[in-house]
Amino acid sequence: MLSIICPIYNEAKYIEGCIQSILLQDYPKQQLEVLFVDGMSKDGTRDVVNEYSRRYSFIHLLDNERRIVPVAMNIGIKASKGDVIMRLDAHAQYPSxxxxxxxxxxxxxxxxxxxxACRTDVLNKNPKTLAIKEVLSNKFGVGNSTFRLGVDKVMEVDTVPFGCWRRDVFDKYGFYDERLVRNQDIELNKRIVCGGGHIYIVPDTYCTYLARETFMSLAKNNYGNGKWNILTVYYTKQFKSLSIRHFIPLLFLLSLIVPSIFSCIYFPIGILSLLSLLLYGLLISLVSLSLVLKEKRCFWYLMKAFVVLHLSYGCGSLVGMFMIKYGK
Structure with a gap:
């Protein structure tokens, strides 16, 4: 028995594509249950799921009044019946x-x-959205995350997206940490690895994540990611909940801010900020130019996407530090 758990909230734009990819799976439907755990959506998402649940007995809708993902996952895990539990994301689609x-x-x-591997794509394709897609698929954009870059053989790793667990893993290592609005999968996987468990990424399939399609939504999402990197460390009391790559945007932002502040005392120190900015500008220009030549994308949209991604992420981390400092 396989139990699929999919946390959702206001996913009307994506939910039908997700459900269709579930229905096309080659897994025996009599050994399957699909639990959509909804944060009380107001955009018609619930109507879509309810319509499918009337047509397919293995699809169910559960309520998550607290609206955050770790709570949804714990609700789903406790309600599920499967020997194997798998998490899906409504922003993604899955091959059969x-x-x-x-x-x-x-x-x-x-x-x-x-x-x-989790490939990145966009639902609506135009020069802007395709540039965002490239940046979110690029090592300079998202770091050296194995699951984003893909593998050609089975590899043991520290985390994977949308995991697939034996049920007894949650008895052994615990449930999702409900304090973590973001990074809950990373934290759970780090807990498994630190407890002696084994996590693998496999090459024989993949999922396709449908990215945000505007610079504003890209900034909002990555601001939250950056903020919750810091708060995850604060709540878990350990840096090993995350990896070094998660803090690079914060270090870049501080390289701009700190020398600028000290230049008020000794002006030449401000040159360090200028050098950091020039080096960053040179790097994203070179990476963007390579994507223009290779993928025929718009240079200026690529540049803007890199800047929005990195600065919003770094600003989120900086705000997270102030939230801890001042108890907000």
Whole structure:
């Protein structure tokens, strides 16, 4: 029995595509249950799920009045009946072998969690959205995250997106940390690894994540990611909940701010901020130019997407530090 848990909130734009990719899975439907755990959506998402649940007995809608993902996951895990539990995201779509490959590899590898590469795409394709897609798929944009870059062989890793676990993993390592609005998957996976468990990424399937399509929504999402990097460390009391790459945008932002402040005391120190900015500008220009030549994307949209991604992420981390400092 495989239990699929999908936290949702106001996903009317994406939910039908997600459900359709579930219905096309080659996994036996009589051994499947799909639990959509909804944060009381107001945009018609619930109507879509309810319509499908009337047509397919294995689809169910559960309520999550607290609206955050770790609570939704814990509600789903406790309500589920499966021997294997898998998390999905409504912003993603899945090839027909996604369920069967992950369940097979979970058993074959005797793993605690398995996942696959998460490719980035956009629902509506135009020069701006395609530039955002490229930046969110690029190592300079998102770091050296294995699950974003893909693999050609089975690899043991520290985290995967949208995991697939044996049910007893939650008895052994605990449930999701409900304090964490973001980074809850990373924190759970770090807990598994630190407890002696094994997580693998496998090459035989993948999922496609549908990215935000405006610079404002890109900034808002990554501001939250950056803020919750800091708050995750604060709540878990350990840096190993995350990786070094999660703090690079903050370090870049501080390299601009700190020398500028000290230049009020000794003006030449401000040159360090200028050098950092020039180096960053040169790097994103070179990376953007390579994407223009390789993928035929718009240079200026690429540049803007890199800047929005990195600065919003760094600003979120900086705000997270102030929230801890002043108890907000």
């Amino acid at each position: 072998n996604y369920f069967s490959v992950l369940v097979r590899e979970l058993k074959r590898l005797n793993a605690d969690n398995v996942g696959a």
